Amino acid sequence: MEKGQTEEVKASSSTDAQATTSAAATASNSAGSGNGDGGVVMVHGDIFAAPANSVLVHACNCVGSWGAGIALAFKQKYPAAYEVYRSHCESRSNPAGLLGTTLLIEPQLTDPGKHWIACLFASARYGKRVDTPDMILEATDAAFEHMVNQVANVEKGGREIGALHACKINSGRFGVDWERSREVLNKVVREEGNGRTVTVYEFEEVAPTKKRSSIRAKAAARTASSNTTTSFAELGAAFNETEDATSTAGLTYQPTKRAKRVAKHSSFLHRVASTGLTNSSGIKKKVRRSRGKEAKTRGKLVTSLSSLADALPDFEGFGDDADYEDIETDEVQAGNKTIGIPGLSDVNITIARTRSGNLAQAGVPKKMKSLGTKRGMKKKKEKLEVAERERFQKNAAVIMADQKFGFGSAEKTNEGATAVSTGEAASSGGAASGLQALRAFIHRNMAIQKAL
């Protein structure tokens, strides 16, 4: 091969790793260190497919970052080598002093790839603060020479090291025209490389970078969309078709949060209604939501109307059932209620109300539970009872007075033995007859006061 001449070897495709490898291997073998004048050999393919133990060359900054481009790929494939590079940079008080040198990292045991990695310090920094192309080329020249010398030293030391493989250094993030970098590599390898060849990879990047659309493209898109007329009906139909955004005639209808909420709510109502588990007034019955394992049943109604009805206590239109909380049915089953009258012993009185159904089922001890959830019902009941007691006492006093002075007649009943428990009433005949009169009075009175 003539001096300064480059040979181009093409692999069939960049995705065909096998073909690329063989192309690289061919280039590497034909170049064989120390044979001929050397130079740059261009191949198509992936640098990482180069034969094991060969040297992979790439350009680096001096900061210790392999954050983008091919450097990022190196970082992912050779994490241990990256650590060597990073600590090499960070151990310097002045990292920029690395410019024009090369860090040659031997294959790391823990890295999956078994390559030597040559880091050419071509720019002090990266990104917006990257060095100028001239500075980069100058540093590349020195660094590449440094690298070639190191490789020669490794060989001299009797250690095996493969051929040189490089990406199109400086042509990406560093923004240097590849032809200029190629000239530098050619010169160095010819002068210092002792006939070595550098295989350089023409790489077709697959990862698409999302381009920002130009102002002109945006304006064109706006015009196109303003020319498209879409009725609300069309939009509505589009929305019905799919739950999320739906595009129609190039337009995208994005439902608002409120629209989504309304749709969700009406769908829920529909689900409930379709199960037929609403009562006559349209009020939904209990809907139980399950968790964890029972997640499958989530959202399903797990009860029926009849079972809910069974669960409810009887309701006979007796509005103040709440007032009878905690009354044992064995007390009320027979329609009797014990009321304590101050000054008199407890008297069994007959409660005028009847409770068909519940009370008729005697023998089943049941606690009456409140139906009412109205606030203040308890106080209302207490107030009513106090008023009733006062009124009762007044009337009793009147009756007793009547009895004392011989007015009225007392019925004689057998109830006295059980109704009047002990005490004053039992010890006094007058009082007993008074109580009989009182009982009669209560009987009449309670029949009128249905609230109790």
Ligand SMILES: Nc1ncnc2c1ncn2[C@@H]1O[C@H](COP(=O)(O)OP(=O)(O)OC[C@H]2O[C@H](OP(=O)(O)O)[C@H](O)[C@@H]2O)[C@@H](O)[C@H]1O
């Ligand atoms: N698998 C592959 N096989 C073969 N060739 C491949 C390839 N993948 C990509 N290429 C090509 O390899 C060339 C170099 O292109 P790059 O932009 O990467 O490198 P560069 O030398 O211009 O710049 C270096 C700074 O870029 C980084 O990023 P940061 O500064 O950290 O942000 C570093 O850290 C440095 O500092 C481009 O032709 C790519 O097509």
